[in-house]
Amino acid sequence: MACxxxxxxxxxxxxxxxxxxxxTYLCTVLADLGIAVYYRSTVGDNARRVQDVFLxxxxxxDLVISTGGLGPTDDDLTVAAVAEALGLPxxxxxxxxxxxxxxxxxxxxxxxxxxxxxxxxxxxxRMIPNTRGSAPGVIVxxxxxxxxxLPGVPREMRGMMEDHVVPYLRARGLAGGEVIRxxxxxxxxxxxxxxxxxxxxxxxxxxxxxxxPYAHTGECHLRVxxxxxxxxxxxLLVEAEAVLRERLGDAVYAVGETPLEEVVARALAxxxxxxxxxxxxTAGLVARRLARTPGASTYLDGGIVAYSNEAKRRWxxxxxxxxxxxxxxxxxxxxxxxxxxxxxxxxxxxxxxxGIAGPGGATPEKPVGLVFIxxxxxxxxxxxxxxxxxxPGREGVQYLASQTALDLIRLHLLRLGR
Numbered sequence: 001m002a003c004x005x006x007x008x009x010x011x012x013x014x015x016x017x018x019x020x021x022x023x024t025y026l027c028t029v030l031a032d033l034g035i036a037v038y039y040r041s042t043v044g045d046n047a048r049r050v051q052d053v054f055l056x057x058x059x060x061x062d063l064v065i066s067t068g069g070l071g072p073t074d075d076d077l078t079v080a081a082v083a084e085a086l087g088l089p090x091x092x093x094x095x096x097x098x099x100x101x102x103x104x105x106x107x108x109x110x111x112x113x114x115x116x117x118x119x120x121x122x123x124x125x126r127m128i129p130n131t132r133g134s135a136p137g138v139i140v141x142x143x144x145x146x147x148x149x150l151p152g153v154p155r156e157m158r159g160m161m162e163d164h165v166v167p168y169l170r171a172r173g174l175a176g177g178e179v180i181r182x183x184x185x186x187x188x189x190x191x192x193x194x195x196x197x198x199x200x201x202x203x204x205x206x207x208x209x210x211x212x213p214y215a216h217t218g219e220c221h222l223r224v225x226x227x228x229x230x231x232x233x234x235x236l237l238v239e240a241e242a243v244l245r246e247r248l249g250d251a252v253y254a255v256g257e258t259p260l261e262e263v264v265a266r267a268l269a270x271x272x273x274x275x276x277x278x279x280x281x282t283a284g285l286v287a288r289r290l291a292r293t294p295g296a297s298t299y300l301d302g303g304i305v306a307y308s309n310e311a312k313r314r315w316x317x318x319x320x321x322x323x324x325x326x327x328x329x330x331x332x333x334x335x336x337x338x339x340x341x342x343x344x345x346x347x348x349x350x351x352x353x354x355g356i357a358g359p360g361g362a363t364p365e366k367p368v369g370l371v372f373i374x375x376x377x378x379x380x381x382x383x384x385x386x387x388x389x390x391x392p393g394r395e396g397v398q399y400l401a402s403q404t405a406l407d408l409i410r411l412h413l414l415r416l417g418r
Contacts, residue, residue, distance in 0.1 A: 001036060004036065004037050004061055004062065004064070004065060005039040005057040007064060007067075008067055009042075009045070009069040020040075022150075033175035039061065041053050047084075051084065051085035058145050063174055066147070072117050076117075079138055082122075086142055088124065090122060090123075093119055096121060099119075100119050100136070103133070128165065137151065139168065146172065150165070178227055180226070182226075184221050185222040185241065185252050187222060188218060188219040188403060189251045189411075191215075191220065196213050202247075208226055209224050209227075210224070217399055217403075224244070250414055260410070261290055262292070264409050268299035273349060274348050276342055277300075278304050278340065278341040280307055280354040281397070282398050285402040286353065289406065290406070322336055329371075333372070335374045349377050351405055351408070352373070352374045353372070353401050353405055357397040358393070367389075368397070369390055370388075371386045371388065372386075382408065
């Protein structure tokens with residue numbers, strides 16, 4: 001089994017100015033080829049550090065694929081630096097030079113002396129054609145290891161990878177008959193530690209497939225990764241998903257990339273149910289998330305953002321005495337808001353949020369992060385008290401409240417379907 005390292009070259013990565021989308025793409029492609037990526041490295045535009053990173057990578061993997069540093073300017077030094085470290089002289093590759101010249105002719109752009117640099121390849125290397133840009137790629141086979149140098153421009157890099165590098169890796173025997181596939185189970189309503197407690201034995205026991213949790217705001221993702229032939233991998237993933245669903249139950253809300261709001265939107269549409277919203281602390285965030293799915297008007301009637309007590313009285317007809325006795329942040333007011341939204345809009349469901357997002361407005365009895373969420377439906381009204389604390393910050397509390405609100409709708413619809 002071949003193992004690989006991805007190297008991203010460019011100081012812009014270290015300054016946080018560019019996301020590592022190239023590395024993510026390459027990891028996905030190599031997994032499809034059955035090549036395990038053991039390491040990902042990032043290095044700035046410094047010849048000595050580039051050499052150190054590549055030599056270290058060659059000491060521990062079979063295949064090194066890099067992106068960036070193939071252009072004509074002085075800071076594009078990847079190939080020259082690595083060639084020097086390997087003791088390989090640079091020579092003009094006539095095919096590469098013809099490619100560079102043709103690129104500039106087609107675009108009627110003048111050339112400078114710097115462009116010839118892009119045709120300088122290490123002795124014994126082969127050129128990777130770049131039909132989308134001026135910088136050819138380079139493949140070097142050295143000491144039983146393989147190095148692939150690709151440009152940093154995503155469109156150019158992807159085209160070269162698909163058209164030339166993947167076929168090369170297959171022909172070279174680096175791509176095996178196995179694949180590596182992952183499946184993501186999305187979980188909400190349970191924290192990462194609670195999820196881990198329920199599946200810890202599976203995480204510790206599994207080598208194929210492996211199971212790993214990842215915390216996200218308001219939810220946890222479980223990544224299941226399997227290796228084998230296509231049929232074997234599919235069987236392993238299906239079996240692992242079934243076991244995880246048995247352990248986690250309704251907390252698993254989706255598999256793959258589907259966000260919670262889309263799951264809820266589809267469920268509302270499938271049940272042909274309508275909903276109206278009354279939001280205070282979430283300031284319309286629940287409505288915004290529900291409306292992201294096309295066709296939202298089939299289930300989302302509308303909503304009211306009522307922050308002040310006066311707005312709650314005026315628009316939602318919450319009794320003044322209820323506000324005075326219990327306060328705006330209370331189970332009683334949340335219930336009244338949800339029921340009023342449902343009654344006035346004549347919808348199947350009414351949902352309300354009221355709370356203290358912070359940083360101000362709290363009291364010892366009602367701290368920052370306290371949120372009441374109510375869901376009114378034909379069978380009554382469910383009210384939930386949540387305490388998110390101060391750590392998430394104002395926007396974090398608002399998002400967590402919207403996440404809980406959407407999950408309450410989802411769980412209600414699940415019960416209706418049983």
